[in-house]
Amino acid sequence: MADLAKYTIALAGNPNCGKTTLFNRLTGSNQKVGNWPGVTIEKKVGSYTKIKPGTSGKNDGDKETVKETVNVVDLPGIYSLTPYSAEEIIARNYIVDENPDLVINIVDATNLERNLYLTFQLKKLGCPMIVALNMMDEVEQNGTVIDFEKMSELLGVPIIPISAIEGKSFSSKVAKLMGYKSSKVAEGGVERLIAKANDILDHSYKYFGDNPQEIPASENKEVLSEESFEKKKFDPALLKNADNIDYDEHSAEIYGEIEKIVSATVREGEKQVQQDRTSKIDGILTNKWLGIPIFLVLMFIVFQLSFTVGGIFTDWIDVFFNETLAEFVEEWFTEAGTADWMIDLVVNGIIAGVGGVLTFVPQIFILFMFLTLMEDTGYMSRVAFLLDRIFKYIGLSGKSFIPLILGFGCSVPAVMAARTLDNEMDRKTTIFITPFMSCGARLPIYALFVGVFFSNHYGLTMLFLYLLGILVAIGSAWLLKKTIFKGPSSPFIMELPPYRLPDLYTYLKHIWEKTRGFIIRAGTIIFLASVLIWFLQGYDFSFSAVEDSADSILGVVGTVIAPIFEPLGFGDWRAAMSLFTGFIAKEAVVSTIEILYTPEDFEMLFTPVIALAFMVFTLLYLPCLAAFATIKRELNSWKLAILAAVYQTAIAYVAAFVVYRVGLLVVQYLM
Template sequence: MTTIALFGNPNTGKTTLFNRLTDSYAYMGNWSGVTVEKKVGAIKNSQLAVVDLPGVYSLNPLTKDEAVATNFLLNEPQDIILNVANAAQLKRNLLLSIELLEFGKPTIIALNMIDSLRKLGISYNLDVLRHAFGCNLVATNARGNKGVQDLKQQFLQAEPDLTPNTFKLEYSSAIQTAIKQAVRGLQRNYNLGEQFASWLAIQFMNANKAVITYAKENNLTPLLNQQPYYEAQHFADKIYQARLEFIEATLKEARQQAQNPRITDITAKIDRVVTNPVLGLPIFAGIFFLMFKLTFDWVGTPLSNILDQFISGPLSSSANQLLTTLGALPFLHSLIVDGIIAGVGGVLVFMPQIFMLFACISILEDSGYMARAALVMDKLMSLVGLNGKAFIPLIIGFGCNVPGIMAARTIEQPKERLITTLISPYMSCSARLPIYSLFVAAFFSKHQAAIVLSLYFLGIAVALVLAKIYQSVFHSEETSVFMIELPEYHMPQANIILQGTWDKGKGFIHKAGTVIFGGTVMIWLLSYLGPSGVATNVGQSFSALIGRSLLPLFHPIGITSWEAISAILTGVLAKEVVGSTLMVLYHTAGRSMLVAALAHLFTPLSAYAFLVFILLYIPCFATIAIIKAETGTWKWAAYSVVVSLLVAYGLAFFIYQGGLLIGLR
């Protein structure tokens, strides 16, 4: 199997091109840090594997995800390098290209987003660029699927005959002499190939942190002994300047001005409004409010009601009749009807709302707005010692906290990265959506979108307040530099929206068949059995005993139902299980019946306090595990559990008791 390593700056369409090449789908977005782990695909009818690496501006890593790309070159096998460059931003993008070409492997540069270049009224002579960089270049527009087949053919032709590229940049005589000396020592003492030794030497002189670490781990003395000399001679600055001068001269020679520029200023006109310091935040809030109106009022809820009628009606009654006809044991009969169908089915009825929400998020990503959202939030984030880059993981957390926390790898400063990791679980992930849907339908039917929006914004507010506290506690004074490219606005494409929605939503269906199914069976068993065996009614079950024992603790925040407490406990497994637990414990056959049951056990005030508690309390098991993985210790995972529980209880207590004081109910 031949391995193609896919490199490129953020926002060059790299992941889109990966999907086109491999006929598969990977998560896409218009912001830096969307690809936090390598993804592997295969080109059909070939022995070619494509590895999609995180977007990087250079091979000198500043963040954890950038280190993945450099370490892949150092430690993993690769046969061909595909470098994706934004054709409209070549002066910056080609800096990475030079670093990759110096590695010596066969390299193809894809000049992607070629349509954006043409809109500027500019074109480049590809033959001039090919000659200058000593490798092949292919013009592509991955979004429009143009040039992709030509690129595939390049790989298929290169597969049997992998010829190294011929690029070699002439640096100053002092640097050239230092490179030759280092290469001789590395070849003689460490048996390294000339090309790899040369690349190591250049990267070491360029103060590449990953390469310096590699040199120390392998005790590469020809480099380590000369490090003070390299630094004293400012080789890193001179290398950068030599590369930049070469790129500028090459582009000047290759540039061709088109006769009819078609560039429009529509993107700039829109940005003057949506990124306005005064209007930006209200527009952001308005867009999210519209998103929730579509999810809960206009599209998602009506479709959920139809699905609920089917599951609680024909499906449940048919299963009931079939099991009765077959003479199924009462235990099995109850497990299937009252446990699996009521529990798992009761969660699946929320699929339309969840998929509607993900469709809206995919539209915002594909249109280019999400990058603007991070820019708009930059000023607000700076007040708590973070920046817009930290808001990107929080946005991703609206879908799921796990990839949101993983996206914090894009943050350079360790303390800033830790703070972002600790506040990410307060983002309202999609798993909480079924719970919101139940309660807003029962208590806030005329204001569903507004109530859900308030919960999302409350999660952001709590996260920002804690971030400010952590900044003081951790003495986090250094902040990352926030740089983000604002891509052109695009008309969202139906296939990308459908793929994006499915990729985000399929995890919910997978959970329904695994975690939710297992949790439902566990809850059913606890409600079916009691201290004396089979419970004659649910009030004598283990679930009831556990829930009632905790009632005094939850009564101050308005929770007077032991069933709700049991649901809270199982929600630590996965937040979706809260809904299925309520379905099982209330013995309801459908969503509408559960909504009616809830109306007798909560008041609007206690219902909102309950939702606030669900929003903020202990993260699910998967989130706890990823916090441990990203911080490298269980200490911060345990800390997150304790603090989130205290914050949730304290805020729910304040809302409920405060509401009672002013006469709410």
């Protein structure tokens, strides 16, 4: 098999038209799909293999099968080739500069008028292309009929109707089970699309030019002989002018043309299934008064579920690590005559540290289930819409809310998602405030503390922490927009996609990927952090073992630092050091606590008020190393990145102080 890719196909289309869904189907990848525009912000490359023409003589002894690799590039969505924001420029430049051998232009068939504009521009550019008319399942549900052949003739490009979500095999069966009306027209569409793409690649058919007459009619396509076969790119000279083309020239005429094509080829159905469903659901979920309370109640339910349902599994895992596994290893090692320090490292370092984090996998899993569902159904863009009113008031675009919600998962992709904001000041502000959104890695910290100190009010305490994060983010945005990132904000133009059932297969795969990521972190970075913490708490500066961990390296350093946190209630050196290891990864706070504290000490040194102040501090203080590095990269400035970290930590300090003091007063007067 050839190692180097022989061909490259680029997937181009409007935002939210299903490019990544198709990409995942074509290449077996698992890139992020979500029901809102602007999910993909970087180009992603995957590949599939095809058989080299003339080599597939199955029973022909002479000819072995030679496979060729076709690279498929998933691009961010664009409305036109005159792009505005960073991720649109990536997509546009890829098509213009990298000369892909073929562009598959994915068109949302439920929204032809808007989507075909890009098709016209791609034609203007002159690259070889096919149109994949996606979402055919939805088109058919409405009873709409499209005359593809005629449309293909009028447009001058081959058109293949597909339903990327039904894709192939397992997924399509699950899609049906989930209530998807499978699309008759699009059945096998993805396979037909691949065949057509291969056909074009094999024969270097050139479908391009503004002039449909130039497109070879199917019967007199130039078929290359096997010997003379060589990869032929379309004439790059055509693209030399790519930068000089005024893509928006004659846009009124183009829209006129599109209207003609659509009215000549589309017979609208009677029903408007998606629209009706969407407006019904939106009547409640985006209601002016009910919208936000419903969102809060949903969050509360999720936290409560993660505690009650996840809690059952959490207990089992806890018993497994702290009793079954720890005892087994200890016995086994003792019998084998393993050195005491080694037993201590494995049992009290690794098992306690890594196990302490893994205990919370079920809780994380349930939270991810909800967040992913929010993203996949389209509810997330509604929340953005609801909060737009508040955001507008503070001068920030509602678009900022998407990176913010992604921040509930992990700050790294969330900070990157701020690229979708075209306004530079809005983008920087969003990057600054995204880490205030409580990421998944912080959940184990709360789960640990809330489980011990607030088990009767689990959902409420969690909701309080998450809301505090949101409020601090909003307040900070207001402050930043008034000071260092002054400037007008761009209007919110995100369209609300129709509600869609997620494709169960992709959905489960996404949750699994996220959970797996969490488990892998526990096995790698938390593993190493646990070993390090174990060493630092067991040895002093001359590397000799210490009896009392207060004399250890960690103990000595911690004792110097701890007074800083005294006013916040947790001036204990162990708590202080856990905040430091938390910079490596947030879960390491839990590992450190598990390694350093005995359960008795833990419950004695923390009270509910101190626990709350501690959680508030971990919620708001500087994010982990990976997030910090991302912030630095995206802001492209050490100065700003450090400023962000200092700002976040200062806010955390003040907030934890307030919570602690107010908490003490409340306890004093009420209890």
